[in-house]
Amino acid sequence: MAIQKNTSVSRRRFVGVVLAAAGALFLLLTGRIVRRGRVLRRRRTVVLPASLPEGISFHDGVIAVRHGERLTLLAARCTHLGCTLEAAGDGTIRCPCHGSRFDERGRVLQGPATQPLERLSWHRDRQGRPVVNL
Ligand code: FES
CATH class of the missing domain: 1.20.5 (Single alpha-helices involved in coiled-coils or other helix-helix interfaces)
Structure with a gap:
């Protein structure tokens, strides 16, 4: 017991x-x-080159779209599940994970993403470089 x-x-x-x-x-x-x-x-700060190429360029999590003096900065993060975006080679932006595509204004061209890319607010520093806080 x-x-x-x-x-x-x-x-x-x-x-x-x-x-x-x-x-x-x-x-x-x-x-x-x-x-x-x-x-x-x-949060982190990304400083882009003062002279950006015409069209789409990628910079450490930021997509710069420059046409003449007009500059738009977009987050290089897919709005589907957050993968880092890349150039598609045909003037569009593509997600390597599931194939979403975006135009240079961040609008969805092809899913599965349904939301446009985030537009980033930015300013120029004393050297004229675009600065963005992610
Ligand atoms: S994370 Fe970009 S399409 Fe799915």
Whole structure:
């Protein structure tokens, strides 16, 4: 009879240890996820060259579209699931992940994305370089 009681206590202790370890692992992993989320949301500044090429060019997460003196800056992040966009080679912008396409104004030409690209507000620094905060 005493042996059965000890076995029962051992099982309870074992289950308790397993649950405590699972809880500690859960807290550890969610803590990392939260920390990564903070890092991803941290703002950063991108400074573009003062003289940008005519048409579409890509600069560290920013798409610059210049036509003469008119300059538009777009986020180089797909509005479907956030992949980094690239030049399609035909004057459009393409997502390498699922094939969405955007025109140089950021409008959707082809899904699965349904939302246009984010237009970024920017200013010029003293050297005349476009500066954007992402
Ligand atoms: S993330 Fe760009 S099309 Fe899916």
